[in-house]
Amino acid sequence: MAKYIAINAGSSSLKFQLFDMPSEEVLTKGIVERIGFDHSIFTISVNGKNHTEMMHIPNHTAAVTILLSKLTDLNIIHGLDEIDGVGHRVVHGGEIFNDSVLITDKVLEQLEKLSELAPLHNPANIVGIKTFRKVLPNVPTVAVFDTAFHQTMPEQSFLYSLPYDYYKKYGIRKYGFHGTSHKYVSERAAVLLGRPLEQLRLISCHLGNGASIAAIEGGKSIDTSMGFTPLAGLAMGTRSGDIDPALLPYIMEKTGKSAEEVIEVLNKQSGLLGISGLSSDLRDITEAAKEGNERAKIALELFADRIHKYLGTYAARMSGVDAIIFTAGIGENSIDVRERVLKGLEFMGVYWDPALNQIRAQEAFINYPHSPVKVLVIPTNEEVMIARDIQRLVK
Secondary structure, X not given: OEXXXXXXXXXXXXXXEEEEEOOOEEEEEEEEEOOOOOOEEEEEEEOOXXXXXXXXXXXXXXXXXXXXXXXXXXXXXXXXXHEEEEEEXXXXXXXXXXXXXXXXXXXXXXXXXXXXXXXXXXXXXXXHHHHHHHHXXXXXXXXXXXXXXXXXXXXXXXXXXXXXXXXXXXXXXXXXXXXXXXXXXXXXXXXXXXOOHHHOEEEEEEEOOOEEEEEEEOOEEEEEOOOOOOOOOOXXXXXXXXXXXXXXXXXXXXXXXXXXXXXXXXXXXXXXXXXXXXXXXXXXXXXXHHOOOHHHHHXXXXXXXXXXXXXXXXXXXXXXXXXEEEEHHHHHHOHHHHHHXXXXXXXXXXXXXXXXXXXXXXXXXXXXXXXXXXXXXXXXXXXXXXXXXXXXXXX
């Protein structure tokens, strides 16, 4: 038996789950919010109940110190020597990392260099790594990359039709994200379908505030909707998704905004929020649409339309599909979005049951038994994937 802790560090937050392995039992989980701000918030689950405290947490080192002390103070563990490994979610591994890796000084140096590819995410991930290595210097530490799963994409999938030197000199290519989630649900789908993963053609729809779709053939990602950054692909909560690149200088000219300001708009003021003018939360938009708000209705239709297009594209790419998977906050919970996405796919063998679709946040088939293409809802579990990779690499 071993205890591994999975960490997802943001610029002002730190999410955690402590696992007992190999049983994969979650001993506790929680989040530290508003790190570096007044009135930081520490939440931890004890015996299934959340305990929340307001306190001053000036930096990530303090957050980790408090977290580890709470684990012992609340008798979740008896001592820090019970922690056998720490795993960190890292957003970008570039082309260097096609799998999770034990963190060494050299790996940390490589991660620092990759920060230019994910300036909003990787630096925060690195802060978390350095902090745990400082506080628990003798405990093995593992990096688990969002991009690693997509490193199996062939060149025709990951290359942009730009001068080839841009790829060779500057690393400009599609990297894809949400790889840990896509990998988890594809492996789980194989179990539920009772078929070897190597024989399956799957389309995984990770639909949350950030959203991406992956074409998974034989257990390997062969294409995905996000690109060089997580801005590409589907319309999302606040992200535009795919647009005509010539719009950037046009918007700059019309609004007087700089390139950085336009990118800020595309990342934080577009998508569902931009179209609806109401919210980036799909629940708010769904409610407004039911009340007759026309822009909310358009936002829902646009969101589903983009997903619909990728389903058709990836089914064609794999010469068919065995199963479509819905996961993440929207995919697992939005009955309305699943319905909008699946309507009209009968031509490719998708026969879904509206009655079975009335579920939220649970594993289920929502297709009719005779449907050639199965449709599954699978709650994602990126944290358990991190714990599994710690176990694999530490052993």
